[in-house]
Amino acid sequence: MRLPARLLPATALTAASVLLTGCFTGTEQATDASGTGGKRIRVAMLQPPRSGLSPLSDDAFKLSRWSTAETLVRLDAEGDAQPALATEWTRSGKSWTFTLRDGVTFHDGTKLTAEAVANSLTRAATASPKPRILDGVDLTAKADGDRVTVTTRVEDPLVPQRLSSPQLSILAAKAYRGKTVNPVGAGTGPFELTKVDGTSSAALDRYDGYWGKPAKAPGIDVKYVPDGTARAAALRSGEADIVEAIPVSQAAVLDQDLVTEVPMPRTNTLYLNTEKGAFRNPALRAAAREAVDAGSIVKGVYEGRADVAEGLLGPALPWAAGLRTPVKRAKAGEPAGETVTIGTYTDRSEMPEVAAALQQQLQKAGFKVKLDVREYANIESDALAGRFDAFVLSRATVLDSGDPAAYLFSDFASDGTFNLSHLSDPEVDKALEKAADTPVGDARRKAVVEAEAAVLARDAAIPMLHERVIQGDAAGVVNAAHDPRERELVTADTYVK
Incomplete structure (x- = not known):
C-alpha cells in the first residue's frame, strides 16, 4: 500500500x-x-x-x-495541421508538396533548404528501426527548388499530421554523420x-x-x-x-498554486484476450466490464487526479464525446470461479495498484484472479504473445500523428502491431479501415468514433480512466x-x- x-x-x-x-x-x-x-x-x-x-x-x-528542433508542420488543439517550417502544402494523389518558409537558418548558420529537409526525411524513412510515426509507411522525399515533395506508396490522408511528429524534426546536414544523429547545434x-x-x-x-x-x-x-x-x-x-510528470502521490502535498493538471490523450485500459482463455467468451468479457468500478480506482489510486473513461478517447480529444452514441453490448455471464491472470508493469507507479484494485473487483464478481507484475521490458513480449487473460496498460491514444485512427488500428485490427486483445473481427476491421482512409476533418472524426464503438461493443478492451499531465511551475x-x-x-x- x-x-x-x-x-x-x-x-x-x-x-x-x-x-x-x-x-x-x-x-x-x-x-x-x-x-x-x-x-x-x-x-x-x-x-x-x-x-x-x-x-x-x-x-x-x-x-x-x-523548442530546439522543429518540424515542417505543427498541430493545433484539434489535431489539425498548421504551418511551421512549411508555410503551405498541396496534395496530388500519393504526393504532397510543401513550400518552405523563407529566412530560416539552422543553429550552425546554414540555411534551411529543400535539400536539407529531404535529407532529414530520407534519413528517417530509411532508418532501422524506423521512427514509430512511419511504422508501415513507405515514404520518399525529393527537393524541388524551395519545395519538397513527399510521396507515399499508397494514398495517405495523414501525411501532414505525420510530418508534425517530433521524430521527423528537420536538422542541419552536420547532424547526420555515420549511423548516429547528433542534434547539438543542428536545430532551427x-x-x-x-x-x-x-x-x-x-x-x-x-x-x-x-x-x-x-x-x-x-x-x-x-x-x-x-x-x-x-x-x-x-x-x-x-x-x-519547471518539473514534469509529478506523481499523483506527490501532487497533493505541493502548493496547489504551483501544480497544473491537463487532460492528456492517454487512457488506462484493461485489454481482454479475446482469442483464448476465459475472455474468449463474450459473456465473460461483459461480466468483467460490469465488475470494473473505474470511479473507485480514480478516487483511490489516482486520488481524484484522473477522469473516469466514457470511451477509449478522453477529454484531451473534446470532439469525441459529442459524436458518441450508445453502444449495444453483450449480456454478462456468470464467472463461476473462472481463473484469469492479469499482467501489468512497474514502470508507471500506479499500474500495480490499479491491477490490485481490479483483482479485488473481479474476485468480488466471481472470478479467481492472479497477478503478474514486472518491468515493462520484461513483460511486453508475453503480453503481445497473448500469455495473459488480461493486461492493464496506460496507452497513448493519438500516438505521434495527433490522430487516434492509428492507435485504434494498431491495437484492435486483426493485423494490428499492438493487438493485446488478439481481436480478429471483420466488422471491427471494416470500421477501422474506414477511419484510416477517410480524409482529415469532421467525417474522419465521425468514422473514428464509429470504430471506437465497434471495439467497445466486443468488450475487447475496458477503458477505465484518462490520465492527466501533472506539471509543476x-x-x-x-x-x-x-x-x-x-x-x-x-x-x-x-x-x-
Missing part, C-alpha cells in the same frame, strides 16, 4: 533531497552571460535520453519540449542545444538568429530526475523552475506550456521573473 507523501518517514524525504543536491549547481537563477538580462530556466525531467537524443527515437520529444528552434552530458543533463542557449519571435529566456538547464519524490522536492525547495515562471500531447514545455514565450 502506498503511503501519502505527508506520511512518509523523514528519512524518505531526506533521501529525495540528497538526490537533488547539486542538481542545478552553477545554474541557480543564473542570468544571461550575454548581458541581455533574464534568468535561465531550470527544468527537472522524468526520463533520461535512451538514444543519445536522436530525433529518430522517443528522445525526439525532449528536443521538441525544449528559438533555443540551441549546446551541451549534452549523457543521461545526466543538457544545456540550451537562446538562438538569436531564430526566424520567429526571439526567446524571452536566455537559456535552459535540464536535469534528469527519474525519482518522482525527488522531482517534487526540486519544485518545493526552489531548485527547479515555480511561482516566477511565466508562459510555460501545458501540452496534453507533451510536445511543448519551454517555448519562446517562457521565462522566469
Whole structure:
C-alpha cells in the first residue's frame, strides 16, 4: 500500500533531497552571460535520453519540449495541421508538396533548404528501426527548388499530421554523420542545444538568429530526475523552475498554486484476450466490464487526479464525446470461479495498484484472479504473445500523428502491431479501415468514433480512466506550456521573473 507523501518517514524525504543536491549547481537563477538580462530556466525531467537524443527515437520529444528542433508542420488543439517550417502544402494523389518558409537558418548558420529537409526525411524513412510515426509507411522525399515533395506508396490522408511528429524534426546536414544523429547545434528552434552530458543533463542557449519571435529566456538547464519524490522536492525547495510528470502521490502535498493538471490523450485500459482463455467468451468479457468500478480506482489510486473513461478517447480529444452514441453490448455471464491472470508493469507507479484494485473487483464478481507484475521490458513480449487473460496498460491514444485512427488500428485490427486483445473481427476491421482512409476533418472524426464503438461493443478492451499531465511551475515562471500531447514545455514565450 502506498503511503501519502505527508506520511512518509523523514528519512524518505531526506533521501529525495540528497538526490537533488547539486542538481542545478552553477545554474541557480543564473542570468544571461550575454548581458541581455533574464534568468535561465531550470527544468527537472522524468526520463533520461535512451538514444543519445536522436530525433529518430522517443528522445525526439525532449528536443521538441525544449523548442530546439522543429518540424515542417505543427498541430493545433484539434489535431489539425498548421504551418511551421512549411508555410503551405498541396496534395496530388500519393504526393504532397510543401513550400518552405523563407529566412530560416539552422543553429550552425546554414540555411534551411529543400535539400536539407529531404535529407532529414530520407534519413528517417530509411532508418532501422524506423521512427514509430512511419511504422508501415513507405515514404520518399525529393527537393524541388524551395519545395519538397513527399510521396507515399499508397494514398495517405495523414501525411501532414505525420510530418508534425517530433521524430521527423528537420536538422542541419552536420547532424547526420555515420549511423548516429547528433542534434547539438543542428536545430532551427528559438533555443540551441549546446551541451549534452549523457543521461545526466543538457544545456540550451537562446538562438538569436531564430526566424520567429526571439526567446524571452536566455537559456535552459535540464536535469534528469527519474525519482518522482525527488522531482517534487526540486519544485518545493526552489531548485527547479519547471518539473514534469509529478506523481499523483506527490501532487497533493505541493502548493496547489504551483501544480497544473491537463487532460492528456492517454487512457488506462484493461485489454481482454479475446482469442483464448476465459475472455474468449463474450459473456465473460461483459461480466468483467460490469465488475470494473473505474470511479473507485480514480478516487483511490489516482486520488481524484484522473477522469473516469466514457470511451477509449478522453477529454484531451473534446470532439469525441459529442459524436458518441450508445453502444449495444453483450449480456454478462456468470464467472463461476473462472481463473484469469492479469499482467501489468512497474514502470508507471500506479499500474500495480490499479491491477490490485481490479483483482479485488473481479474476485468480488466471481472470478479467481492472479497477478503478474514486472518491468515493462520484461513483460511486453508475453503480453503481445497473448500469455495473459488480461493486461492493464496506460496507452497513448493519438500516438505521434495527433490522430487516434492509428492507435485504434494498431491495437484492435486483426493485423494490428499492438493487438493485446488478439481481436480478429471483420466488422471491427471494416470500421477501422474506414477511419484510416477517410480524409482529415469532421467525417474522419465521425468514422473514428464509429470504430471506437465497434471495439467497445466486443468488450475487447475496458477503458477505465484518462490520465492527466501533472506539471509543476515555480511561482516566477511565466508562459510555460501545458501540452496534453507533451510536445511543448519551454517555448519562446517562457521565462522566469
